[in-house]
Amino acid sequence: LRQDVVPLHRHQHPQIASGEVEQRLVGDLEISENQYETVRNQLVAATILVDTIQHSLKTLEKRVSATEEALALDEPEFSSLLLVHDFSSEQEFLDSxxxxxxxxxxKGILDDLDVREVRNRERSQDSASQLANLEGQAPAGWTLEELREERQEAERQCSSYDQRLGAIRQTMDADAQRRSIHASHMEKIATQQKVCALWDRLNSLIGSHDGKRFRNFAQGLTFELLIAHANEHLRELSDRYLLTPDTTKPLDIAVMDLYQAGEVRSARNLSGGESFLVSLALSLGLSTIASKKVQVDSLFLDEGFGTLDEETLETALGALASLRNQGKLVGIISHVGALQERIPVQISVIPVAGGMSRIVGPGCSRLA
Incomplete structure (x- = not known):
């Protein structure tokens, strides 16, 4: 076919290359062959489907024919049954x-009755078998009167057992009632124990016959507040120490040395200068607490500066100067000569003969 088509196309279209023509014709031929194969497969599938439908149709025709034959045979019997059961027509039967x-x-009731019937039949057989066994085990030589007496004795024992069972049940009921009461009491005890634990805790904190424990508790609250305020002032005086309550003596002061990895030691081990800074911080903290209710405008310091080195003295005086800038009057009583250069307003006490002294300074005058 390809050999015949190519020369013909050359003759009809000489301006088109023969290779291109052959390529196009080959492509068209492949498409046609694929379409032909697809149509052929569809035809085969349709043929199989027609055969299947024809087979099913023949089967249905046979079933319909058989049903019609069975219906023709059952029709007379059905009509006679309608008359026997007083039905005038088939429609009346269908309506009823x-x-x-x-x-x-x-149907469910009928199935249940069938199950019961089977169970009753099995029980009847079991009872018949037990009766036969009992008849075979009947003691020889026993009279009817003896059997009656034996039966009465068994009934008396059953009655006695019933009485004992009733007494046991009554005891169990009473025990259950007592257990319920006990559980209620235990709940009340648990509730009261919580209340008691609260009072025990309160008693452990502030309870004592002489009031000492309560005083320590109340003083401890004020003491903790004092330490908190004192630490605020101590930070301005020194970055080395913080005050904390002594764990062994709650109302004593211990110091935390921040230069020694937070080591806590007694305040009694401080040097003179360090003790002065701590005392000054406590005094300032106490004034802070008191100023919440009473205005504290004056602060007097008696001695303590003689033990300070130059750097510590400078820090202490700077803190006192900040208080003065806050409007507070700061008075210092000291024999340290270095303070004279730092304090602008001074009142001097000058000794005179005869154990007497005179006061010289602003606002001082001799009485007539």
Missing amino acids: RLGAQERVVL
Whole structure:
């Protein structure tokens, strides 16, 4: 086919290359062959489907024919049964039938009755077997009167057992009631124990016959507040120490040395200069607490500066100067000569003969 088509196309279209023509024709031929194969497969599938439908149709025709034959045979019997059961027509029979739901309910009842019948039959057989065994085990030589007496004795024992069982049940009921009361009491005890624990805790904190423990507790609250305010002032005086309550003596002061990795030691081990800074911080903290209710405008310091080195003295005087800038009057009583250069307003006490002294300074005058 390809050999025949190519020369023909050359003759009809000499301006087109033969290779291009052949390529186009080959492509068209492949498309046609694919379409032909697809149509052929569809034809085969349709043929198989037609055969299947024809087979099913023949099967249905046979079933319909068989059903019609069975219906023709059952029709006379059905008509006679309608007359026997007083139905005038088939429609009357159809109208008198039960609904599907009612038939399901009746079917369930019937199945239940069948199960009961089977169980009753099995029980009857078991009872007959037990009766036969008992008859075979009947004691020889016993009279009817003896059996009656034995039965009465068994009934008396059963009655006695019933009485004992009743007494046991009554005891169990009383025990259950007592257990319920006990559980209620235990709940009340648990509630009261919580209240008691609260009072025990309160007693451990502030309870004592002489009031000492309560005083220590109240003083401890003020003491902790004093230490908090004192630490605020101590930070301005020195960055080395912080005050903290002594763990062994709650109302004593210990110091935390920040230069020694936070080591806590007694305040009694401080040097003179360090003790002065701590005392000054405590005094300032106390004035802070007191100023919340009473205005504290004056602060007097008696001695303590003689033990300070130059750097510490400078820090202390700077802190006192900041208080003066806050409007407070700061008075210093000291014999340290270095303070004279730092304090602008001074009142001097000058000794005179005879153990007497005179006061010289602003606002001082001799009485007439």
